[in-house]
Amino acid sequence: MAHRVAVLGASGYVGAELVRLVATHPSIEIAALSADRKAGLAMGAVFPHLRHLDLPGLVAISEIDFGTVDLVFCALPHGTTQPVIKGLPRDIKVVDLSADFRLRDPEAYRKWYGKPHEAPDLQREAVYGLTEFYRDAIRSARLVACTGCNAATGQFALRPLIEAGLIDLDDIVIDLKAGVSGAGRALRENLLHAELSEGTHAYGVGGTHRHLGEFDQEFSALAGRPVEVVFTPHLTPANRGILATVYVKGEPEAIHAALSAAYADEPFVVVLPFGEHPSTRHVRGSNLVHLGVVGDRRPGRAMVIAALDNLTKGSSGQAIQNANLMLGEDETAGLMLAPVFP
Amino acid sequence: MAHRVAVLGASGYVGAELVRLVATHPSIEIAALSADRKAGLAMGAVFPHLRHLDLPGLVAISEIDFGTVDLVFCALPHGTTQPVIKGLPRDIKVVDLSADFRLRDPEAYRKWYGKPHEAPDLQREAVYGLTEFYRDAIRSARLVACTGCNAATGQFALRPLIEAGLIDLDDIVIDLKAGVSGAGRALRENLLHAELSEGTHAYGVGGTHRHLGEFDQEFSALAGRPVEVVFTPHLTPANRGILATVYVKGEPEAIHAALSAAYADEPFVVVLPFGEHPSTRHVRGSNLVHLGVVGDRRPGRAMVIAALDNLTKGSSGQAIQNANLMLGEDETAGLMLAPVFP
């Protein structure tokens, strides 16, 4: 029998991507969809690409009967999620796609998000949702906080290297290129087609991007000492996809060997042959991560390049991967869709 | 047990799209992949987005053991397919995605493709592959000739109207906007990113596009008299998607009613409410067709607008839909993937 899920915040791109993936999932069905400002509309009116599906209408969260719901995907904006999850029945599992429960330390949350955490008790039971590294804890979790899309991309490149002590922890540069859907469906001038297409620019320069909170937390925990990476995201004129070019000091072949070993059994992580490197085009619409390692001409330096689709592996696919574990299903259920190219 | 298929011409976009769709098909598996110039390469080297799949390597057609193959998808270039299919064992079913067997009249073939047909006997048994209209014949066919992507888009808009005698047959204008993947992976200057992006132009203007051969054949047969539409395709800076804006003379509401009735039970064809019209963005990567009808300010005139993904419903999805019927499977097997937006 299918598990019944509710999607809160279904009118954003992350919500739409959840519905897209659930549409062909063998054992999950949509019980409810919420969207406060668009409550009352059909999902097909908000996202015409989903109009062929038989979906519940968009309602306010307060209208949802959670009695028939097994799991909630919470795709609400950052900073609005904590009270909502606090108000859900305790027997419902929750996969949160916002940033609200990613940082274990409430002080770190306050630092990066500019306000006190409203649900520190819930925070304590939240499991960080980067599936490949928190698999066991996720399986038994009630609340999973999915990784940010940029933070996920950088961690796939770096975690095994930091854990193995293969790179200089004081000189890590993550230069990241992202498609625009990661910024959501917000009405902001810099997201207009006429503003964004045909060019590139950096944003969050200088160590100000909030995903640094996740990098700091995870890398420092792995290293057993503070690790602060240099991180510059850029916006490129594409809708989906993140490419992280990570500059490290270490032996390139050892780095490649460590990544190959770490991901050898992972269904969604592909480590390319040494010297090859990935493109965002080749993971679009899929839950795959492609990783490449190239040695620099200068000995002892390497570039690790990671590519994933921010809406799939970077958020909604990752969320379903976590839900599969929490619901006792096969981890890959519904997620083996091949990338869409061209 | 899975049906075993070979894909001939697997190094083009249509071949890659077949493999993408088969990757999550419940009852079809890839037995062989051919690509003459790229024989010897792995599919993942030619299409890195498919590198996570366990696929046979690319070989020359002559190297394929057809003894274990149930059905062949033939995605070879126009004009090269006739001798190849002629040389296949008679007990293998064939779904051809080229133009080589679409035109029933060899004279029409000579007119539009500029050379005599090389396999007129095979032509006689070929069934035209627009599934929604040739379903029964396809089910029992040995050789199915899939519809051209532009020709399919126009036919979804017009067939029920011509059949019902609802429109003036002498004044049909099809203005079509297509993404670039329909032109294939050929190395042509006008397909370069720097040439194609940021603009629009027409091509095949003046009644010279070869898909007119299909329009003429099909519409004339439906009408029982010669029908010659005016047809201008345009290339737009997108990879996938065809939008056909069809100008007709007839009563808009009757036209909408006829389309709604014709497609009421079709799993892949969605007729929008009267007055709404579709976008290519909302069918991308799916086997869906979206159709809309809007009445003009001048009475007795209407615009019928059709959208589909040229690589899916316009070729590879359509091909699998046909293969499903020929193999006795559910027509929708493996094809209910939701569109990828944004």
Place this chain on the structure above:
Amino acid sequence: MAHRVAVLGASGYVGAELVRLVATHPSIEIAALSADRKAGLAMGAVFPHLRHLDLPGLVAISEIDFGTVDLVFCALPHGTTQPVIKGLPRDIKVVDLSADFRLRDPEAYRKWYGKPHEAPDLQREAVYGLTEFYRDAIRSARLVACTGCNAATGQFALRPLIEAGLIDLDDIVIDLKAGVSGAGRALRENLLHAELSEGTHAYGVGGTHRHLGEFDQEFSALAGRPVEVVFTPHLTPANRGILATVYVKGEPEAIHAALSAAYADEPFVVVLPFGEHPSTRHVRGSNLVHLGVVGDRRPGRAMVIAALDNLTKGSSGQAIQNANLMLGEDETAGLMLAPVFP
């Protein structure tokens, strides 16, 4: 000595394009820039591509000293312009880029724009700003109302044909493909990059687009009888450029000859050899119009295809062309910039 101009509404794309063109104009200088909501900002803060220019800051209209201004370019939103122009000193020439003074009949204005005209007296002295056809009247005008970008594209294709009686006036179809900058810098969901890129859709379908008011007015006046075209604009994923594919009934070669003759001496209008047709890519950033004529396979039918840049010839370049005439300068002054390709 340079003519001093003010640009009202300088924070939109049309305003920015005016400033771009004036930047290399030999005899026009910017005296003032207004932008109500962005008053107080530097132009370079609103449009960083203009930051190298020495420009006056953005102010409210009320702050401008019109005593030193020779001509006003008014690039305010439709429907807000009438009271502003009414309030300007009578000795200042005005080139209006909004729709507020394009329709000579106040009833037509009410019909297409949904409210009564607020300055019918001014309307009476306004000259329609399609320079090639109103050159003499523009030279002596005080108030010129520039043509809408879509309306201009269609008129370049059709005016000489209607005037010469070469085509069937009852069967004109204008299928138009436009880049997104014509929609302005407004914060609307459908103008977001993630919504608009990678696809195409129609808008204003069914005879509802306001530029039909201009087509009706101009074509009916030329024909001496009512002319109502069928007109469907489409949005394509490009920033600049309009391509109008116009379907007419008439003799293709006579049509080509009439266009060639009509534009033989025009510095900005290029008629391509018979059978060739234009692309928006080849006029981008310039004040040029490219026109092509192709005969259909059906005798007595032709496609006239016109391309221009909506921000240049479609609005700001056209406005400067008009200003040149009004100020006694050479009509081409500052406007011979070659297109930017790729």
Place this chain on the structure above:
Amino acid sequence: MAHRVAVLGASGYVGAELVRLVATHPSIEIAALSADRKAGLAMGAVFPHLRHLDLPGLVAISEIDFGTVDLVFCALPHGTTQPVIKGLPRDIKVVDLSADFRLRDPEAYRKWYGKPHEAPDLQREAVYGLTEFYRDAIRSARLVACTGCNAATGQFALRPLIEAGLIDLDDIVIDLKAGVSGAGRALRENLLHAELSEGTHAYGVGGTHRHLGEFDQEFSALAGRPVEVVFTPHLTPANRGILATVYVKGEPEAIHAALSAAYADEPFVVVLPFGEHPSTRHVRGSNLVHLGVVGDRRPGRAMVIAALDNLTKGSSGQAIQNANLMLGEDETAGLMLAPVFP
């Protein structure tokens, strides 16, 4: 009287951009255009955006009468230029846009371009064409070798810092994002729209990109010791524009001050206020460079971000800037075109 120039290799994007810029140059006129494979064609047939110009037809180099030519722009492919320039009359000035004369050391040329230099004598008199830094030598040069577009972008960010000893020379990372026109009009699969759009990938990873030869030469000369930067270029789905994100170790404010001072009097280089950073969109089609400096959260580290248009300041605009100096004209003549945005 106008200076007469020949453009060799006029059928590529760099050649077309030269013609675009010369079209509105006050004192340069085109005397001859060459294009070996396209000899015999009109320039407007090869580049329809230039069809309104009165240009000489494309001819083979051997057909050009150099007796009436003052200066040659040589836009031939890398590796083919040396014999051509060797064969030109000694009294003609030459601005070379290829890589053939950029590296002063013939051994460096052999290392990066894989073959011996064919004109080492000419190499000795060649002046490196980064105008802002070689202005005096260029003024009196006979042969100027224009900087590579990527090499130029990185040097604008770094030269003043290296010269002033403000940064750690052993830890410079240049992560560069480039539009596709820099790759030229070559028929390569990875330059097709369907391959390139909607994604990002790196190329020349690992210290293999040939522009490193220029970085090594110039930075080492400035530093008086070997300097080897880490450099990774990426291809983004845009036609024009390069953004270089340069990671350095040094005091951010001192870095900003040094750049501001170095470029205070430069007409084409704009240093943004401290903490701001540029976008490629805002220099498109212009000869401008925009530079920004942002301090990292980690003390002693900064990001210097540089943006320019690869076809203008990165090649053809730079070439005309050099020609202006060599011909005794104002350095900015014909080059103050404002960027085209959107």
